[in-house]
Amino acid sequence: MPEWLLPVIAPFIVLNAIIGIVTYVTLLERKFAARMQSRIGPYRVGPHGLLQPIADAVKLMMKEDIVPDAADRPVYNLAPIVFLAPCMFIFATIPFAPGLGVADLNIGILFFLAISAMEIVGLFMAGWGSNNKYALLSAMRAVNQVISYDLPFIFSALTPVLLAGSLRLSDIAAAQDGLWFVFYPVIGQLAFIFFIVSTVAAENRAPFDILEAESELVAGFRVEYSGMKFALIQLGEYAHILGASFLGALLFLGAWSGPGPEWLGPAWFLLKAMFIFLLVTWVRWSFVRIRVDQILALSWKALLPMTLLLLIATAFVVVWRHSGVA
């Protein structure tokens, strides 16, 4: 295989794998939620409902694509793609096993956090371009919330960076060879909890899903979208949460380390990411949604100062341990 072909093939494979996983992650969530609610969940399409995501995708593709008359057409049509792109880009720097990834940048985590924060642009475009009051209100909330929660999200993700002493994601994973960062005394557990909370909020999942808030804003920013555009937004949302789950598994749960031969690494990684995903799903299906002012208060008054303090404390611990060794 010529050398130049690799940068073309690798993203192609990753992209398709991610879309495949995302499709089935929706089934996983639906089954999991159904068990929580003493239901069965999707069951009719294929054995145990295993073909349900395919049926959903086909259904969404066949749907009529409706553009409201009063919509700002270019913005409205562009929004799903602008929303989806960053949600897919975040997988670029994640190594799925040692040396198995699209691009193991030396500033991998920085790239991840920066790109992941860009989804707000697509969100706002969707809310604004729809020219719908529910969508507009939702876009307004989106800007409020995502900006408020990206900071604690970043700070809690930076704690493992300090512990590992590198911004390269594969280095962070390698640094947890002996001890997963979630088991690092006190700091690890606190950072993990903060990470989960701010992931839930930054991904707009219930109980922080005030953007979607279907009991108030019907469906929020995507109320006017249908068919494939709706599917793209949905895909982006789940890809984003999947990316955050992979990041969590990499930062705190030791990425691909696990018993068994080395080639099982990616499977372990996926398993850990699914664990974080189910943790977030569990939270989603057991809490009622909180109000916009309460969400902002939680971020700025509690989460932000606490993650910042934790980051500073981690820095002190790291410096102290290094000087102790030297």
Added chain:
Amino acid sequence: MSPAATPARVELDYAGSERLTMNMGPQHPSAHGVFRAVLTLEGETVIDVEAVIGYLHRCHEKLAETLTYAQYPSIASKTDYVAAMTSEFAYVRAAETIGKIEVPKRAEYLRVLVSELQRVASHLLWLGTWCMDMGGALGGGATIFLYTIRERELILDLFESLVGARLLYGFFQVGGVRYDLPDGWATACRETVDVLEGRISEYERMLEDNPFFMARAEGVGVISRELAEEVGISGPLLRGSGVAYDLRRADPYSAYADFDFRVPVESSGDCLARYRVRMVEFRESLKIVRQVLDTLPEGPVSSRPGLKSVAQTRIPQGEAYARIEGPRGEVGCYLIADGKAKPYRMKWRGASFSNLAVLPHIIPGHKVSDVVAIMGSVDPVFGEVDR
């Protein structure tokens, strides 16, 4: 006049921010039927609300004039379809008051029994939908909704084996009730009551230990005692605002004087107080059901059994107002009879209709998210509002 001379009207408040008029309903996920609230917003804060009703008007009162006393009870259940037994009860009591018709004791006990089971079923639906308003159909609210629906199903099963219908019953008739308990029903009912009691404690643990739920319910939508009395709300709303007024106690009808139960009162008047009142009412209703089953007397279930035609029940000339305590408050039926097989005129007093009147007083100043929480805590059923 040129178009430029009529600019779009933009109202500005003291801070200079633009106001937005948002239409919630009549087709809206949390409209509890077909309710339209025209909200005026300043950012997220609601400064004015206009309630528009009437989308579910079905001419119930006119319809009552065209149906006989034997036919209408099963139509009466369609006013408040969440608590169908309640409206039937009010109608037949009005007719019995005018006609001075005696009701056998066993029938009175059975009426109390189904009314209390209906109250539990209705409150279960309220708890589920209210949490869904706050928590979303794609979130924790839906989980509670599905739990309460599961338990409501148990009561509907009981009704099904008693009446044959699950939602709209036609169980009441002038002079008694239509059916006696089938074999084994009492045992099944006792088992259900035991299950429900455990499940209600489960909900309480699930909700009250949940800081997010408390944050959404506490201090939201406060109805002061003065406001409650002035607007004329009734039921759990009134008791949540510190007024100990329950028709079952204040004006004991049917066989309620025979049973021992507590009327819960909370003083804070917010959504949490209304929630607490209803949670106690669950238990008190189940307590009444147990007492009825323990002391159910033998005898006929109707003073006029074996009706051969729907027009056979005739009520002498006269008028009466009968009121009962439904799950949502005072349900009243005003009936004028003229000696024929059909009433001359009928008027409903829907509890939800009167309770809705409090919304414009309490919603302004709250956030958009609180509007649905408050509306859910008022528990309106639009079949009863519009009739």
